Amino acid sequence: MYDLIIIGAGTAGINAYKQAVRDTQNILIINDGPWDTTCARVGCMPSKVLISTANRLHDAKTANAVGLDIELNADTSKVMSHVRQLRDRFTAATLKDVENWPAKHKVSGKAHFVDANTIEVNGQSYQARSFILAVGSTPNYDQQWKKQLGDRLITTDQIFELPQLPERIAVIGSGVIAIELAQALHRLGVQVSIFARSKKVGSLSSPQLQGLAQHILTKELDIRFETLPYQVQRKDQQVQLSFKDAQNKPQDLLVDYLLVATGRHSLLESLKLYQIDSRFKDIKDLPIDSKTKQLGQLPIFVAGDAYTNTPIQHEAAHEGKKLVDNCLNYPQIQAVKTLTPLAIVFCSPEMASVGRNYQQLKQDKTDFVTGFVSFEKQGRALVLGKNQGAVEIYVDRQSEKILGAELFVHQAEHFAHLLNWMITEQVTLTDCLDKPFYHPTMEEGLRTALKHARHQLHP
Template sequence: MKRYDIIVIGTGGGAKLVSPPSKLGYKVAVIEKETPGGTCLNRGCIPSKMLIYPAEILSLAKNSKKFQITFPDTPKIDFKTLVERISKTVDEESASVLPAYARNPNIDYIQGTASFVSDKVIRVNGEELTAERIFIAAGARPSIPNIPGLEGTPYMTSREALRKTDLPKSLIVVGGGFIALELGFAYSSFGSDVTFLVRSRMLRNEDGDVVDEFEKVFSKEQKVLLHTNIQKIEYNDNRFYLDVTVDGKETRLESESLLVATGIRPNTDGLALSNTTIQTDKNGYIQVNEYLETTASGVYALGDIIGKYFYRHSVNFEGEFLFRTLYQEKKKSPIVYPPVPHAVFTHPQVARVGKTEEQLKAEGFDFISAKNPYSASATGMARLSDSGFIKILVEKKSRKVLGAHAIGDEASNVIHLFILLMTMGGTVDDLLKMIFIHPALPEIARNAARKANEILRSN
């Protein structure tokens, strides 16, 4: 049996526990069943944003007439070359991981599927390994709904949609979360006739005001069917046929392609955790304590597979925490998450940090809500903004921001003002001490803070 100081399962967020400790002299084995880099690099956030950015350019061009600028109604798009460029870039980045590991004598890279023999013993490619500490960062994969007729058809998940080189004339997207909306938006911008089928509402976990605004704005540009139930799916003569109930009315839809993006499931089912004392919840996510340690001593888990946050920036934070506490400080301390933000890269963009208004009400907070539209700003005037806003939720007593929400142009950038403010425990007053560049988008955030200050003073 081979013995290591560290075994890491997964080369996405798990990479934070490979090279850094190896440079301190620890012997590390890293196991990967697919291509190095994990979901984000190979089939997630990086290639999707490389696809979405050109789609944003097309979306801006589509609405250019209000600025007295006219482009051809049908732009020329070399979709095949675009996707090939993205795939080539991603593949080259992934391929660069192995040479770096190979140059490090303290790292053994193992291509294969890891399965547990016991708490501290892993079998891969017929060989058994053990280590003082094991880190599980095996991620998650698309969850496929049990829809009659779906199995066996050539439907796409996000994995296939990011590598498809022929643009379908028509596409049905099943799902109302960020993956469905981002990829569907991109395909629509490139020229596919896209229809979104959403079981309840789009982005239903966002703040209620944001959901309302998003549905209103997004539905002006896209075909969206809310409150849908898919009865069955057929695939004949290279066409998909979906029998759907929309608000109680039955209809049949047809398309060339089908994208299913209805959530994810953890990759715990292939790890043979039944051979260990590692416990999972009812959905298969690994249970960890405040130190990210599983119920098996010396075995840790991080990232999507623990079901807490599903972002590359959050697993990076978790990996850096584990490296720091276990190998730099060598002092056991609990993980304390700062405010964890996220964004949805559609048109309009959506970004958030902290709580929603609905969450604060349910948890009994005494707070006020202040909202400022994009149009009520100088840069909003320049952009002829007719939608979008920034909303902040402020605790009355402390005047601290408990949640911030942005929907509109560059929302993913503007929200960083509030990420820093909340991370530092700042107040509305701290935000108003700043001098803001005029005219720039963050002035919308300042205006929301001014409104919040007025409301707080009147209470």
């Protein structure tokens, strides 16, 4: 019997293995498919290569904002080759690391549970005192649409394999993945049409910032809010989408591909957890503790995006490491969801959420004030020709500690880290304003928001 079996070798599983092998060699990690991460292969890394190239081209084409006149065109076959070359470099580093693990620690194949202590892989049974389930997730898409469209329906699992970008593409979804990819494709010259179930873009919960994001992004992107195709058909090497416009009139749209970017769903179902307990039949209703990630009262723990509402790489890595202690010290367990929330969307302007967002604070009836700053007239933003968007910082009215923030602004990825660390250290409004803000920088905008919050607390 093994001390620990890890199922899944993505970010969470790999980090769990690296942590566990320090304390025990009586360990097994099982993986179905490539021994690298979703992030490196089809997620954050190839998408950011595509986005970076697209933004570089966009900056050149809009250089008149800083007094330049530049004409450029993109050879998208070279762009996609560049995306894959860098993607392969990232995955190769992970694969090389895994190759150095002892062969006796690794099994390739699809695992499922027989009972609470036993799994089966490739017809062979293995037992363990504890388990970490890090099987990850897979893109959502309509199975019937896939049957009708074949290779004309793609997800993030296929888009980076295209030899070159198409002329026209339709995107289903307006969430994080959809907006990132749709804007990048548009900036690289693809005619993009977005169909969104709701009237929301990205991840912002603040009504003011969400409205601002919709206003700015719809100037650049063709987004049909609260509209989904009611029929899709394959027409040779194209896709015809039928939908109703704002006046409820039927319309058809012909595109080269349909990109479905409506999130991902867990692969926990493949583990046949119901063979442990019939109550585990519905994976959407599993008794998993949100803080310890324990399944029921069993020595079974779930890591990463196999079961989370924050499918973020650094959280998956953190959970994988921390869950090893719960497994090896069972029944003594502790919380593993300990990081201050941090989420970034790499659209342009970038979106970010730090700590508790606006919606969470309102739902909790927290007494807070909002420090606001627009970057339309902010000095450094004007210099850069990036004077769009705004930031909200949420401050507790009693303790004056920073509770959270939402951002829709150029360089939000950097601001978000600063604010995240402030929240983690539980600093107050006064502490933040006592820090230096160099002139002229984008960070001065944060000071403006903090001063706006202080004025509300001390008129």
